[in-house]
Amino acid sequence: MNQPSKFSPSIRQLRAFRAVFHLGKLSAAAEQLSLTQSAVSVLIRQLEEGLGTRLFDRTTRSLRSTQAAMEAISVAERVLRDVDSLGAGLRDLGQLRRGRVSLAITPTLGEILLPAVVRRFGKLHPEIRVVVDDCAPDQFVSRIVGEHVDLGLGAPERAAADVDTERIMGDTLALVCRKDDPLAARTRLRWSNLDGVPVITVRPGYGIRQMIDGAAAHAGVMLDVANEVTFFSTALWMTEAGAGPSIMPTAYARASRHKDLIVKRLHEPLVSRDLSLVTKRGRSLSPSAEALAVVIRSELGSA
Structure with missing residues (x-):
């Protein structure tokens, strides 16, 4: 047999080869692989032609493995183990088992x-x-x-x-203040109500600070930022300690564990993200x- 260049056996051919090698009969290999006997025969013939060597000697009742088959079986089984391992691994990923x-x-x-x-x-x-x-x-x-x-x-x-x-989900800007803060008594808190009130908020450079400054400007208010912090958690404990109200996203303020603080959404404009x-x-x-x-x-x- 002449060996074509760059031949790569298919997985189906290797599975057929392994089954025939171990079972010695096309009929038994076909039953194991759920294929017809003729389909297995074609796969073996394609593999032999591609490799350019005979893998089995045919007799009237069975197939006898050649020396080439003896040498090839360990390689074929290793390839099939790797393929089966890859398939199992991908199934685990797809089925969220790892x-x-x-x-x-x-x-x-x-x-x-x-x-x-x-x-x-x-x-x-x-x-x-x-x-x-x-x-x-x-x-x-x-x-x-x-x-x-x-x-x-x-x-x-x-x-x-x-x-x-x-x-x-949506989020808005809010003022956080102590219960004894005069702003806590307002039913509807507007940005204009912050005129002249020292407040705490994040430093410039954060996207939320741009939203705060833009809302104040829209309301015609020049915010008196008494403290600029890096973390809203710092603003919360400072507000609780009496350093003044703070401006932050409503979601963060309401998720805090500071039960003595009031969270009031800021209106006119209502700023959402x-x-x-x-x-x-x-x-x-x-x-x-x-x-x-x-x-x-x-x-x-x-x-």
């Missing part, structure tokens, strides 16, 4: 949104490891576009043509990432 999923989120949002999500996901998929990338707001989109993570949960500070967003699932455009989610997205939708809802 794997990992990575999520980008800013530290502030992670603190208020992820605990319930991670607990629920862990109960549903204990074999899947969740990796949280708690990145700075200005790194959020680049972590997703650069495929450092599978998906993100947040409010992108900049529009990006290469990401897709799915709204999960969407918290979204963010994925790279054109990139399919893995089964693990899609499962996490399902839990996020279920736990956080669409408010």
Whole structure:
């Protein structure tokens, strides 16, 4: 037999070869493989022609393995073991029996949104490891576009043509104050009510600070920012300690454990932002990432 160049046996040919080698009969191999006898015969003949060597000597009742078959069987079985292992591994990933999923989120949002999500996901998929990338707001989109993570949960500070967003919930800006603060007694709190009031909020450079300054300007108010902090948690304890009211997202304020503080949504203008699932455009989610997205939708809802 002449051996064609660059011949690669198919998996079906290798499975037929293994069955015939161990069973010695086309009929028995065909039954094991759930094929017809003629189909097995064709596969063996194709393999022999491709390899350029005879693998079996035919007799009237059986097939006898040649020396070439004796040498080839260990290689064929190793290839088939690897293929079966690959198939089992991919099935495990697809059926969520193992794997990992990575999520980008800013530290502030992670603190208020992820605990319930991670607990629920862990109960549903204990074999899947969740990796949280708690990145700075200005790194959020680049972590997703650069495929450092599978998906993100947040409010992108900049529009990006290469990401897709799915709204999960809405959020607004609010004032947090002590119960004895005069502002706590107002039924409807307006930005104009903050004129001349020393307040605490985050430093410039954060997307939420741009929203705060823009809302105040729209209301014709020059905010008296007495303290600029990096973390909203700092603003909360300072407000509780009597340093003045603070401005922050409603979701964070209401998730805090400071029970002696009042959270009042700011109106005129009512400033809202969407918290979204963010994925790279054109990139399919893995089964693990899609499962996490399902839990996020279920736990956080669409408010």
